[in-house]
Amino acid sequence: MKTLLKTPLNAVHRASGAKMVDFGGWDMPVEYAGVLEEHRAVRQGAGLFDVSHMGEIEVRGPQALELVQYVTVNDAAKLKTGQAQYSALLYQHGGFVDDILVHKVTDDHYFLCVNASNQDKDYEHIRAHNHFDADVENAGDQYAQLAIQGPLATGVVSKLTDADLASIKRYHFVDGAVSGVRARIARTGYTGEDGWEIYIAPDQAERLWNEILEAGREFAIQPCGLGARNTLRMEAAMPLYGHEIDASITPWEAGLDWIVKLDTAKLDKAKRDKGDFLGREALVKQKERGITRKLTGFEMKGRGIARDGYEILANGVQSGWVTSGGPAPALNKNIGMCMLPLHLCEPGSALEVSVRGRAVEAVTVPMPFYKRAR
Amino acid sequence: MYPENYRYTKEHEWVLVEDGTGTIGITDHAQHELGDIVYVEVPKVGTHVEQGKSFAVVESVKAASEIFAPVSGEVIAVNDQLATKPELLNSAPHTDGWIARIKLSVPDEIARLLSAADYQAYLAAE
Numbered sequence: 435m436k437t438l439l440k441t442p443l444n445a446v447h448r449a450s451g452a453k454m455v456d457f458g459g460w461d462m463p464v465e466y467a468g469v470l471e472e473h474r475a476v477r478q479g480a481g482l483f484d485v486s487h488m489g490e491i492e493v494r495g496p497q498a499l500e501l502v503q504y505v506t507v508n509d510a511a512k513l514k515t516g517q518a519q520y521s522a523l524l525y526q527h528g529g530f531v532d533d534i535l536v537h538k539v540t541d542d543h544y545f546l547c548v549n550a551s552n553q554d555k556d557y558e559h560i561r562a563h564n565h566f567d568a569d570v571e572n573a574g575d576q577y578a579q580l581a582i583q584g585p586l587a588t589g590v591v592s593k594l595t596d597a598d599l600a601s602i603k604r605y606h607f608v609d610g611a612v613s614g615v616r617a618r619i620a621r622t623g624y625t626g627e628d629g630w631e632i633y634i635a636p637d638q639a640e641r642l643w644n645e646i647l648e649a650g651r652e653f654a655i656q657p658c659g660l661g662a663r664n665t666l667r668m669e670a671a672m673p674l675y676g677h678e679i680d681a682s683i684t685p686w687e688a689g690l691d692w693i694v695k696l697d698t699a700k701l702d703k704a705k706r707d708k709g710d711f712l713g714r715e716a717l718v719k720q721k722e723r724g725i726t727r728k729l730t731g732f733e734m735k736g737r738g739i740a741r742d743g744y745e746i747l748a749n750g751v752q753s754g755w756v757t758s759g760g761p762a763p764a765l766n767k768n769i770g771m772c773m774l775p776l777h778l779c780e781p782g783s784a785l786e787v788s789v790r791g792r793a794v795e796a797v798t799v800p801m802p803f804y805k806r807a808r
Numbered sequence: 809m810y811p812e813n814y815r816y817t818k819e820h821e822w823v824l825v826e827d828g829t830g831t832i833g834i835t836d837h838a839q840h841e842l843g844d845i846v847y848v849e850v851p852k853v854g855t856h857v858e859q860g861k862s863f864a865v866v867e868s869v870k871a872a873s874e875i876f877a878p879v880s881g882e883v884i885a886v887n888d889q890l891a892t893k894p895e896l897l898n899s900a901p902h903t904d905g906w907i908a909r910i911k912l913s914v915p916d917e918i919a920r921l922l923s924a925a926d927y928q929a930y931l932a933a934e
Contacts, residue, residue, distance in 0.1 A: 453841075453843070464843075464870070465843055468843055468844050469843055469844050469868075469869040661843065661869060665869060737847075739846070739847055741871070760869060760870070761846050763869070790849075790865065790872075
């Protein structure tokens with residue numbers, strides 16, 4: 435039997451009776467009070483997640499930016515210090531290595547947050563393409579990460595920090611302290627709500643976890659597992675590696691055109707040109723040729739729940755597959771994302787989902803399924 | 809917790825046999841493992857089911873799980889309440905959350921099932 439990896443909070447999860455599962459080799463809490471209750475807490479109040487399994491990669495040096503620009507699709511030159519952006523690592527052929535968050539710490543230091551199960555692959559990928567004067571460090575074991583998410587998340591965190599949270603915009607961060615613990619405090623998340631992702635030293639994780647729960651008591655903060663993390667990100671139509679994106683899917687097909695910057699120089703001559711990057715040539719070619727399939731949202735009309743991997747039919751003909759599917763607790767619907775031929779991607783297309791051999795009616799709908807009130 | 813007059817399977821179903829009819833459901837342990845139940849696919853009345861074969865599907869938020877028939881026979885009733893209240897499987901798994909009633913075709917099959925004490929011992933060892 436293989437040994438599962440553990441976050442610094444593993445004993446805390448087990449002691450508090452969380453249900454644990456093997457998630458990509460990590461022993462992680464899938465639920466505390468129940469997925470529905472945790473989902474509701476994040477949509478209406480605040481939830482606390484241990485996401486210490488996520489990976490971190492540090493890129494430092496005089497040519498840190500050049501390396502980040504070469505291995506990612508978004509324009510990291512646009513980032514100001516203290517700003518983060520959603521981006522992706524691609525192979526030469528245009529498929530995804532991973533989706534990532536790029537944080538600009540200083541002019542010569544970029545901090546990448548990557549998917550847990552992809553950390554080593556991502557690190558090797560970046561290192562293999564490091565033809566620049568830059569250092570790449572696989573830093574996953576130097577960080578624990580806690581996510582506090584929901585409309586009341588800022589109220590919780592503000593009790594524990596002197597940082598002026600109100601002045602930190604979405605996709606920005608500061609390096610400061612949370613209840614005396616040195617922390618990177620980022621206004622990012624994977625739930626479709628306002629919220630914070632806090633990076634700290636692993637040996638401080640248990641203390642901070644407990645202090646956040648204590649501070650959040652007046653907000654009825656709820657510890658949450660990966661079950662709710664998945665239903666929340668699905669309602670917000672955020673991709674999950676291995677489902678919506680993988681090595682066989684390109685950003686155009688995943689509907690992530692907005693993170694790909696093929697030619698920024700034309701848009702803003704004052705800024706440095708994003709220039710060439712890994713996968714660019716394949717993306718340019720595919721754009722010229724046109725894509726034939728695209729990630730599309732759907733909701734079930736008939737009784738039945740679409741699950742990852744189920745077949746999608748149109749007029750009885752097999753047409754695609756469900757990348758992620760399940761109940762959307764905040765919407766009282768069963769929803770999903772699927773890969774479909776282009777002619778079926780317009781909202782309102784009639785589909786059937788093959789649920790255990792039974793064709794259940796569904797219809798394509800715009801994404802995201804859920805949008806928070808601002 | 810686990811009624812003495814029920815019989816249980818290692819797949820976490822229960823059956824209550826009365827006058828040649830078996831009422832079937834999933835155990836409290838099963839509902840706890842599954843988490844929030846949001847959908848139950850019940851068999852059609854008149855269907856013949858076989859011991860150990862899948863006869864219903866219970867879906868939690870996270871996943872779909874097959875439910876195996878603890879006894880063979882013909883489905884003579886299903887719990888219609890589950891169409892609108894699947895959460896009965898969480899709140900009352902051994903009573904209001906029953907799934908189907910079966911007219912037993914092989915009454916001797918009961919002997920292969922676990923008593924409440926044996927099922928609890930099985931859970932403790934699992």
